[in-house]
Amino acid sequence: GELVSEEQSPPERQTDAKEKMKAELCQFKPEVERLRILLYGPAGSGKSSFITSVANIFKGQPTSEALADAVCAGTSFTTKVRKSCTVSGNSEILPFVFNDVMGLEGEESKGVHPDDIINILKGHIKDNYEFQKHPLGDNGLYYNRSPSLSDKVHCLVCVLPADQISFIRDDVTKKMREIRERASIPQAVMVTKVDYACPVVKSDLSKIYHSMTIKEKECSNKLGVTMNYIFPVKNYHEEKDVVPEIDVLILDALLKTVHLANDFLNKDQKSLH
Numbered sequence: 001g002e003l004v005s006e007e008q009s010p011p012e013r014q015t016d017a018k019e020k021m022k023a024e025l026c027q028f029k030p031e032v033e034r035l036r037i038l039l040y041g042p043a044g045s046g047k048s049s050f051i052t053s054v055a056n057i058f059k060g061q062p063t064s065e066a067l068a069d070a071v072c073a074g075t076s077f078t079t080k081v082r083k084s085c086t087v088s089g090n091s092e093i094l095p096f097v098f099n100d101v102m103g104l105e106g107e108e109s110k111g112v113h114p115d116d117i118i119n120i121l122k123g124h125i126k127d128n129y130e131f132q133k134h135p136l137g138d139n140g141l142y143y144n145r146s147p148s149l150s151d152k153v154h155c156l157v158c159v160l161p162a163d164q165i166s167f168i169r170d171d172v173t174k175k176m177r178e179i180r181e182r183a184s185i186p187q188a189v190m191v192t193k194v195d196y197a198c199p200v201v202k203s204d205l206s207k208i209y210h211s212m213t214i215k216e217k218e219c220s221n222k223l224g225v226t227m228n229y230i231f232p233v234k235n236y237h238e239e240k241d242v243v244p245e246i247d248v249l250i251l252d253a254l255l256k257t258v259h260l261a262n263d264f265l266n267k268d269q270k271s272l273h
Helices: 010-027 047-059 114-121 162-167 170-182 199-203 205-211 213-223 244-272
Strands: 035-040 082-084 096-100 155-161 187-192 230-232
Touching: 010 047, 010 244, 035 047, 035 114, 035 244, 047 096, 047 187, 047 244, 096 244, 114 170, 155 162, 155 170, 155 244, 162 187, 162 213, 170 213, 187 213, 187 244, 199 205, 205 213, 205 244, 213 230, 230 244
Parallel strands: 035 096, 035 155, 155 187, 187 230
Antiparallel strands: 082 096
16 A cells, blocks of 8 residues: 555544545446345344444444344344445445345254355345245245346355354354355455454554454354455444544455455456356
8 A cells, every 4th residue: 555644643544544445445346236245144243233334434424224233132133135235425326235134043943044145145035035944945936036147146244243253153153164165256254343352452443453363263263264354343333423443444344355256256257258
């Protein structure tokens, strides 16, 4: 990146970095109209809060666009496949769209079924499909028989709470690994709730990369995702105002995810010709 003038104070540097990344995302032209990013993970991991936090950044003020997953909830808030388009302050549609699914509660009768996740990745499940105990068959009303490139998911993002990584149940980890191994698209991990996991980070967000290394390694071992695609972030939670440090972390993770998805799509399209 470009060197920033020494005269600038750290908050100004953060604001400059934030505006630069926002502009890059707004102007990004992907291989499809909008890159589709699927968020999945255990119940209460912060998937909906992450979407809300992204909306905050582009609207310039904290919003409650997607209701945040309750930290203490044992079951999932999101029972449907939801699509959430965030719009920038200039009314430009951003070059990505999120799909958000219910949590991966371990029991077979609860949580989203791995087969449903794989069908979402392939573009076979339409938005607003309500998850059932059994995966959607290929004759269901919400089954898309001939998905376009835009219907498919271009990056799979696992959202994990930093303070809970050590305690994620084995059956949930097993589900996550199964999905990861069956998915043939790029994958990243957003590690949320970093301020809950580490007192140092809670008092100084700039220490996040140093402080979160152990959590990231643990995450990498559990899921088999390489360290350079594991991003520590902090979602908006109780903040009344916009916080540049929070925005920079989220935008950095988002930009890398968007580039990861688009590079894959670019190579994939070239291999078809």
